[in-house]
Amino acid sequence: MVVDLLLQNGVNDARIYTSQDDILQAFVGSGINLTIGIFNTYAISTKEQAKAWVQKNVPYYSSANIRQVYIGNYIFTQALNNTKLIDAGINTLTLVQTALNEAGYGDHIKATLPHTFAIVKDNITRPSEAEFKDKLKDAMNTTLRFLQQNNAPFVVEIFPISYVTENKLDPSFAFPDNKSTHVVTDVNGAVYTNVFEFVYDSFVWALEKAGAPDMKLIVGQVGWPTDGYPGANSSTAERFYKSFLPFVASNKGTPKRPGSPIDSYVHCLTDESKMPDEIPYARHWGIYRTNGEPKFKIDLTGQGRDIFPARAKGIMRMPERWCILNGEKAGDREKVMHEFRTACGYADCTSLAPGGSCSQLSFEDNASYAFNMFFQASFQDENACYFNGLGMVSLDNPSTDECVFPVEVVKGQQNDFGNYSGTRTHHMPSFGAIFLLSLSIAWALVLN
Structure with missing residues (x-):
């Protein structure tokens, strides 16, 4: 290819x-x-x-x-x-x-x-x-x-x-x-x-x-x-x-x-x-x-x-689905931050860096971006969207005009x-x- x-x-x-x-x-x-x-x-x-x-x-x-x-x-x-x-x-x-x-x-x-x-x-x-x-x-x-x-x-x-x-x-x-x-x-x-x-x-x-x-x-x-x-x-x-x-x-x-x-x-x-x-x-x-x-x-x-x-x-892409923060369980910010750091410790979150394409996201959307990057890097294994109960799989694309929430290609x-x-x-x-x-x-x- x-x-x-x-x-x-x-x-x-x-x-x-x-x-x-x-x-x-x-x-x-x-x-x-x-x-x-x-x-x-x-x-x-x-x-x-x-x-x-x-x-x-x-x-x-x-x-x-x-x-x-x-x-x-x-x-x-x-x-x-x-x-x-x-x-x-x-x-x-x-x-x-x-x-x-x-x-x-x-x-x-x-x-x-x-x-x-x-x-x-x-x-x-x-x-x-x-x-x-x-x-x-x-x-x-x-x-x-x-x-x-x-x-x-x-x-x-x-x-x-x-x-x-x-x-x-x-x-x-x-x-x-x-x-x-x-x-x-x-x-x-x-x-x-x-x-x-x-x-x-x-x-x-x-x-x-x-x-x-x-x-x-x-x-x-x-x-x-x-x-x-x-x-x-x-x-x-x-x-x-x-x-x-x-x-x-x-x-x-x-x-x-x-x-x-x-x-x-x-x-x-x-x-x-x-x-x-x-x-x-x-x-x-x-x-x-x-x-x-x-x-x-x-x-x-x-x-x-x-x-x-x-x-x-x-190239074949995975299904159109994303892992995002479950808004109903986002009240504990310290818990969210812990899971955010866990996700970014493995997945690529550098688009969130100052000046990056996703640097203007809200606190909640930052977490969703990190969760999705981890989820996609795991080839959409649903267990990779758990995040201690804070994650959820969504069929709605959370991308914004500036920030793309990617979907991974099929695992080869x-x-x-x-x-x-x-x-x-x-x-x-x-x-x-x-x-x-x-x-x-x-x-x-x-x-x-």
């Missing part, structure tokens, strides 16, 4: 966050180029383990068009507080690429590490000021030399809404449509009117200062959330992609690398309901709703057309992910998401 959707939308490259057999099998013969992931670097710590991993995935390297392998989960960022992770990450990177080379795949399959902006020194005001943080420089130099030896790319991940929020900048600076009041002028007359080009060129400057001025740079994730934060909604996501995708497709490059193509993976196809909820909008990067319908207009070909992407075919095959090659700590796997095939992975689309 997912592969069909990608093909309908003209997507030729995709990133998945696993190397699990049944996921890779779905792409065999599709013609879609894949980037796959190994999150748990400690799972491959010896030459023998690396060879075994390569041998296991050999059937897919040609038939599923695997082109890149991303190692770890922001190892250098995490290593700011745990330096042991760097050694493990570099070791896994070296072992995997060496095993690929020895198996005859090294010319067209490259292993690399994804990075966030946290590895660049703090408080820069212009891209030309950027360089890697001092405590990371030795390890970064080792990594860059290895990537250069293997002609592998440097991968970065850029989230404009996060950057403008953390740096208290004009929100319009997050959009590449040249409407921002925040403008940065740099050396050689370079002018920056948006986060993406600012951050991208910051990495280019940092690579240049580290002795890798010509290294290929890939944006492993870039996107816009649709809920859980002020300014995170479908209309702002549509605005972002409306200007960003044609910019990438134009191959105009950036001030530091004019005329240089930018490969960018759009993050992501579905929401990720198991992300840590400390950052509520982190669960809402998806282009599609749970029923397979797009949330907003987006032209994934980069032509800038005012169109909705293709809908997913064959639930795979055992005990052998999943690592755990995402920043982008957790999604277990209640839209496509039966993608219940336990997050997706990214790529434009070339």
Whole structure:
């Protein structure tokens, strides 16, 4: 279903966050180029383990068009507080690429590490000021030399809404449509009117200062959330992609690398309901709703057309019923709050966060929203609507103009992910998401 959707939308490259057999099998013969992931670097710590991993995935390297392998989960960022992770990450990177080379795949399959902006020194005001943080420089130099030896790319991940929020900048600076009041002028007359080009060129400057001025740079994730934060909604996501995708497709490059193509993976196809909820909008990067319908207009070909992407075919929803707070038993607010916290401890309630689509609900409707999210996440098991006698199943849709009380899709095959090659700590796997095939992975689309 997912592969069909990608093909309908003209997507030729995709990133998945696993190397699990049944996921890779779905792409065999599709013609879609894949980037796959190994999150748990400690799972491959010896030459023998690396060879075994390569041998296991050999059937897919040609038939599923695997082109890149991303190692770890922001190892250098995490290593700011745990330096042991760097050694493990570099070791896994070296072992995997060496095993690929020895198996005859090294010319067209490259292993690399994804990075966030946290590895660049703090408080820069212009891209030309950027360089890697001092405590990371030795390890970064080792990594860059290895990537250069293997002609592998440097991968970065850029989230404009996060950057403008953390740096208290004009929100319009997050959009590449040249409407921002925040403008940065740099050396050689370079002018920056948006986060993406600012951050991208910051990495280019940092690579240049580290002795890798010509290294290929890939944006492993870039996107816009649709809920859980002020300014995170479908209309702002549509605005972002409306200007960003044609910019990438134009191959105009950036001030530091004019005329240089930018490969960018759009993050992501579905929401990720198991992300840590400390950052509520982190669960809402998806282009599609749970029923397979797009949330907003987006032209994934980069032509800038005012169109909705293709809908997913064959998705079946659960019956039209919801779990809500029984108003007749809502008098004990402390009891209601206890059940509310219980529901949100398991289900996704981040749409209730300040600025979220459901942040204006009443106390009672807040409880109903939480109860329903738990009920739907339990695939409408009526026992999941008990809540110590406070819940009741309703056939009347409690949604408002702004806040959607969702209905879950029919429960599909639930795979055992005990052998999943690592755990995402920043982008957790999604277990209640839209496509039966993608219940336990997050997706990214790529434009070339």
